[in-house]
Amino acid sequence: MRFTPAALVLVLxxxxxxxxxxxxxxxxxxxxxxxxxxxxxxPQIRPDGRFVAYTRISYDVMTDRxxxxxxxIDVDSGTQVPVVAGGGSHxxxxxxxxxxxxxxxxxSDEGRPQLxxxxxxxxxxxxxxxxxxxxxxxxxxxNGNAIAFTMFAPDDKPDLxxxxxxxxxxxxAAPLQVITDITYRADGAGYLKPGYTHVYVVPAxxxxxxxxxxxxxxxxxxxxxxxxxxxxxCSGNRNDNWQREPxxxxxxxxxxxxxxxxxxxNRVGPDAxxxxxxxxxxxxxxxxxxxxxxxxxxxxxTMAVDGGAPQSLSDGLDRSIDALAWSGxxxxxxxxxxDEGRTRLARLTSxxxxxxxxxxxxxxxxxxxxxxxAFSVANNGxxxxxxxxxxxxxxxxxxSRGRVRQLTHLNDAFLGAKTLGDVKPLAVKSSVxxxxxxxxxxxxxxxxxxxxxxxxxxxxxxxxxxxxxxxxTDYQLYASAGYVVLYTNPRGSTSYGEEFANLIQHAxxxxxxxxxxxxxxxxxxxxxxxxxxxxxTGGSGGGVLTAWIVGKTNRFTAAATQKPxxxxxxxVLTTDITTYMPKYWFAxxxxxxxESYWERSPLSLVGSVTTPTLxxxxxxxxxxxxxxxxxxYAALQLKGVPTAxxxxxxxSHGGLTARPSQSAAKASAILAWFEKYRKK
Numbered sequence: 001m002r003f004t005p006a007a008l009v010l011v012l013x014x015x016x017x018x019x020x021x022x023x024x025x026x027x028x029x030x031x032x033x034x035x036x037x038x039x040x041x042x043p044q045i046r047p048d049g050r051f052v053a054y055t056r057i058s059y060d061v062m063t064d065r066x067x068x069x070x071x072x073i074d075v076d077s078g079t080q081v082p083v084v085a086g087g088g089s090h091x092x093x094x095x096x097x098x099x100x101x102x103x104x105x106x107x108s109d110e111g112r113p114q115l116x117x118x119x120x121x122x123x124x125x126x127x128x129x130x131x132x133x134x135x136x137x138x139x140x141x142x143n144g145n146a147i148a149f150t151m152f153a154p155d156d157k158p159d160l161x162x163x164x165x166x167x168x169x170x171x172x173a174a175p176l177q178v179i180t181d182i183t184y185r186a187d188g189a190g191y192l193k194p195g196y197t198h199v200y201v202v203p204a205x206x207x208x209x210x211x212x213x214x215x216x217x218x219x220x221x222x223x224x225x226x227x228x229x230x231x232x233x234c235s236g237n238r239n240d241n242w243q244r245e246p247x248x249x250x251x252x253x254x255x256x257x258x259x260x261x262x263x264x265x266n267r268v269g270p271d272a273x274x275x276x277x278x279x280x281x282x283x284x285x286x287x288x289x290x291x292x293x294x295x296x297x298x299x300x301x302t303m304a305v306d307g308g309a310p311q312s313l314s315d316g317l318d319r320s321i322d323a324l325a326w327s328g329x330x331x332x333x334x335x336x337x338x339d340e341g342r343t344r345l346a347r348l349t350s351x352x353x354x355x356x357x358x359x360x361x362x363x364x365x366x367x368x369x370x371x372x373x374a375f376s377v378a379n380n381g382x383x384x385x386x387x388x389x390x391x392x393x394x395x396x397x398x399x400s401r402g403r404v405r406q407l408t409h410l411n412d413a414f415l416g417a418k419t420l421g422d423v424k425p426l427a428v429k430s431s432v433x434x435x436x437x438x439x440x441x442x443x444x445x446x447x448x449x450x451x452x453x454x455x456x457x458x459x460x461x462x463x464x465x466x467x468x469x470x471x472x473t474d475y476q477l478y479a480s481a482g483y484v485v486l487y488t489n490p491r492g493s494t495s496y497g498e499e500f501a502n503l504i505q506h507a508x509x510x511x512x513x514x515x516x517x518x519x520x521x522x523x524x525x526x527x528x529x530x531x532x533x534x535x536x537t538g539g540s541g542g543g544v545l546t547a548w549i550v551g552k553t554n555r556f557t558a559a560a561t562q563k564p565x566x567x568x569x570x571x572v573l574t575t576d577i578t579t580y581m582p583k584y585w586f587a588x589x590x591x592x593x594x595e596s597y598w599e600r601s602p603l604s605l606v607g608s609v610t611t612p613t614l615x616x617x618x619x620x621x622x623x624x625x626x627x628x629x630x631x632x633y634a635a636l637q638l639k640g641v642p643t644a645x646x647x648x649x650x651x652s653h654g655g656l657t658a659r660p661s662q663s664a665a666k667a668s669a670i671l672a673w674f675e676k677y678r679k680k
Contacts, residue, residue, distance in 0.1 A: 028419065028480040029445075029473075029477060029479075030477075030480065031664030031667065031668055034059065034473055034663055035059045035060075037414070037473070038393070038410040039056070039394050040394045040410060042091065042386075044376050045376045045382060046095050047097060047379050048380070051075060051099075052073045052075060053070055053071070053073075053093035053102060055092070056068070056410070057364060059660045067089055068091045069082055069085035070083045070090045070091070070104055084116075087108045088108035088109075092104055096144045096204070097144055100121060101117050101144070103115065103117050103118075103140065105135055112134075114130075115128045115135045116128065128147070131151060133151050134151070136151070137150045139223040139224065139225060140225075141204075141229045142228075147202055148212075150200070151200055154193060154194065158179075160178045185576050187653040187654055188655055196218050198212070199223065199254060211259075213236075213252075213254060218236060220235045222274070225276065227278075231254060233253055233254070233274035234254065235252070235272040247584075248270065249271055250263045251263070251271045251272075251283070252264065264303075265287070270288065271285055271301075273285055273324065276326075277326045279330040282303065282304060282330065283305050284333055287301060292584060293584070295501035300312070300348060302333075313349075313350065316354075317337070317352075317354060319495065322343075323336040324348075325375070327347065327381055329381075331350065332347050332350065333347070336375060338466055339359075340438060340496060341371065341489055341495055342359050342468055342495070343360075343362065343373045344356065344357075344358065345357040345359075358399050360389070361373025361374075361385055361386060362388030366393060367472065368458070368475075368539070369470035369471065369472040370460070371466045381400070381401075382400040383399045384398050385398075388470050388471055389469075389470065390422075391423075392471055393410070395408040419446065420476055421442045421480070423469050425441075426486070426522055426526070427439075430490075430491070431521075432511045432515070437491075438488060438489035438496070441484060441485065442479045443484055445480060451528060452530040453482065453483065453528055454483050454533035454674070455485075455520070455529045455535065456478050456483045456485050456486065456536070457516065457538075458474070458478075458537055458538055459537070459542030463545075464492065465493065466494045466495040467489055473657075474657075474663075477667045481675075483671075484523070484529055486520065488515065490515035491504060492512050506586060507600075509545055513545065532557070534556045537559065537560040537562060540623070540624060540653065541565075543561040543563050544564050544565045544566075548602045552608070556611050558613070559614070560613070560670045560673055562666075563621055563623075563624050564617075565602075566602050566628040567631055568586075568590075568601045571628055575622070575624065575625060607639065614644050615643060615646065616646045616656075618648045619647045619648065619650065620652045621652055621653040622652065622653065623653035624653060633645040642677075646669050648666060
C-alpha cells in the first residue's frame with residue numbers, strides 16, 4: 001500500500017477516534033508513588049562551611065531497590081550537582097581536613113563496596129585499595145595522609161569431626177555447619193560468617209591497608225584521630241565475657257605506629273562515639289552506668305586526652321543524647337537528642353548549658369514516622385542536618401548564626417501535585433494517672449469534619465522508641481484510602497525522660513495498653529471518628545501491643561499484627577539479641593521464672609480473641625522470629641478466629657519495607673483486610 005498524505009490523515013483520525021484517553025495522574029497518594037520519593041541522608045559539611053556533600057536515596061522501579069548517589073550543595077547559592085552518581089551505589093562521603101578531597105564508598109567496580117577518593121579540583125576519582133569486605137566509619141587523618149576505617153575480617157570456621165574422604169568428582173552434600181558463638185545470626189545479615197570487625201588504615205593516595213586491631217573481638221566506629229595523628233580512638237568490648245555483655249563497651253586508644261591498644265574508660269556500661277576536640281586537648285563520648293534497666297539516658301562526657309576523671313556535661317538534661325560533635329573552637333559540643341517526639345539539635349557548653357539550634361530533624365525512614373536525623377559541623381560553627389515535616393521526607397538544612405535555611409527541596413515537585421493527609425496533634429491524658437500522652441491524627445485528603453471516618457490506631461515498635469509529626473508512607477496510604485490514622489507515644493516511649501520510659505520496666509505490655517485506649521477515646525471525642533469502625537495495627541513492639549489489645553478488648557473491628565512477639569519464652573531463645581532481651585526486659589531467665597514470661601505473652605490471651613486478625617512478618621526476620629508469628633496464626637486458626645498469615649519474601653525485621661513494591665503491597669494487604677470487615 002502506498003502511504004499518501006490522505007491515507008496518513010485517515011490513519012491518524014482513526015487512531016484518535018478509537019484510542020482510550022490517557023489516564024490522568026491521581027492526586028491521591030498511591031502505592032506506586034513510593035518509587036517517586038527521594039530522601040536526603042548523611043549530610044557532611046566541608047570544614048570551611050562552603051559546601052555540603054550528602055547521600056541522596058531514590059528508588060529504581062525496574063530493580064525495586066533503593067539506590068544511593070552523592071550530591072554537592074553550594075551553601076551560598078543553594079545550587080546542587082551530582083558528585084558521584086550512576087553505575088552502582090555511592091555513600092558515606094567524608095571530607096579531608098583541607099576540603100580538597102572527598103572519600104566515599106562505592107560499588108561501581110564489580111558491584112563490591114570499595115573505598116574511593118575524589119579530588120574535587122580535578123573531578124578525578126580513584127579506588128584506594130582492594131578490600132575484601134565493605135569499609136565503614138571512614139575517618140581522615142588530620143594531615144590528610146591516611147584514612148582509617150573498620151572492616152570485617154574473616155576467621156577460620158570451627159571444626160567438629162570430619163566427613164570421610166570424598167571420591168574425586170563425587171557430588172556430596174554441603175559440609176556440616178558448626179556454630180559455637182552465642183550470637184550466630186543477625187537481623188538483616190542472616191547467619192553470621194566466622195570473623196570479627198577490626199580497625200584498618202590505608203594511605204590516602206592508595207596502597208595496602210594495614211590492620212591495627214586483632215583478636216577475637218569487634219571494634220566499632222565512629223573512629224577519631226588524635227590531633228598529632230599518632231593515635232586512633234574506637235569503641236569495643238575486649239573483656240573476657242564480651243559475647244554475653246552486649247552493653248559493656250569501652251573506649252580504646254590505638255597507637256598507629258605499632259598497633260598497641262589501651263582502654264581509656266573502665267566502667268560497667270557502654271562508652272561509645274569518641275570525638276577529639278579540634279585543639280586536640282579533650283575527648284568527648286557518650287555512655288551511661290548500666291543498672292540493667294530497659295532504658296537509660298546516654299550522657300555526654302568529656303575528659304582530657306592525657307588522662308583524668310571524665311565529666312558528664314548533660315546531667316541536667318533528662319533526655320538521651322544520640323550523637324555529638326565538637327564545635328570548631330573546642331569550647332562546646334553540638335548534640336542531637338529526642339524531646340517529646342521531636343529530634344533536636346543544641347549546643348552543649350562545658351557548664352551544661354543547652355542552647356537550641358534546630359528542632360525539625362528527621363531520618364531516612366519512610367514507612368513510619370520515627371524520630372531521627374543526622375548532622376555534621378564545620379569549623380565556623382555552621383551545622384548541616386537532615387530535616388523534614390509531616391508533608392515531606394528528609395531534606396538538607398543548615399544552621400548558622402541562629403538562622404536555619406533549607407538547602408534542598410527533593411520532593412516538592414512530586415508531592416506538591418498530591419493532596420496529602422494533614423497531621424495534627426491530639427491532646428490525650430492517660431486514664432491510669434492523667435499523664436499527658438503524645439499523640440497525632442492524620443486525616444484523609446479532602447477531610448470533612450462533619451462526616452464520620454473509620455480509624456486506624458498504629459503503634460510504634462521498640463518499645464523504647466518514639467514517633468514524631470513526620471512524613472509516613474504507610475499513614476498517607478491509609479489516609480488516602482479514607483481512614484483517620486491515630487499514632488501515639490505511650491508510656492515506655494523515649495524522648496519524655498528516663499522515668500516515663502521505665503514505667504514499663506519488667507511490665508511490658510501493661511499500662512501502655514491503657515494509654516492507647518485513652519488515645520482512641522480522645523480521637524472519638526473529636527467527633528469525626530466512627531466508633532463502630534476501629535482498627536489497630538503496629539510492627540515489632542507495636543505488633544506485640546496489637547496482639548495484646550485484641551486479647552483484652554473486642555472494640556476493634558479488625559487487626560493486623562506485624563512482626564510481633566507472641567511467646568516471650570520462645571522469642572528470647574530464638575532472637576538475634578538473646579544476650580540482651582532477657583537480661584534487660586525480664587528479672588529472670590525463662591526457666592527460672594516462666595510465669596512472668598507467660599503473663600506478658602499475647603499468646604496467653606488468645607482464648608479471649610474474637611477480632612479478625614491478620615499476621616504479617618518477613619520470612620527472614622531474626623529479631624522477632626517467624627516462628628512467633630506462625631504460633632499466633634496457628635493459635636488463631638485453632639481458636640476459629642478469622643486470620644491470614646502474610647509473609648514478605650526475603651524481608652528481615654528491619655527491612656520489612658525496604659523494597660518499595662513490598663512496602664506498598666504490605667500496606668495494601670492491611671487495608672484489604674480492614675475493608676473486608678469494615679461495617680459499611
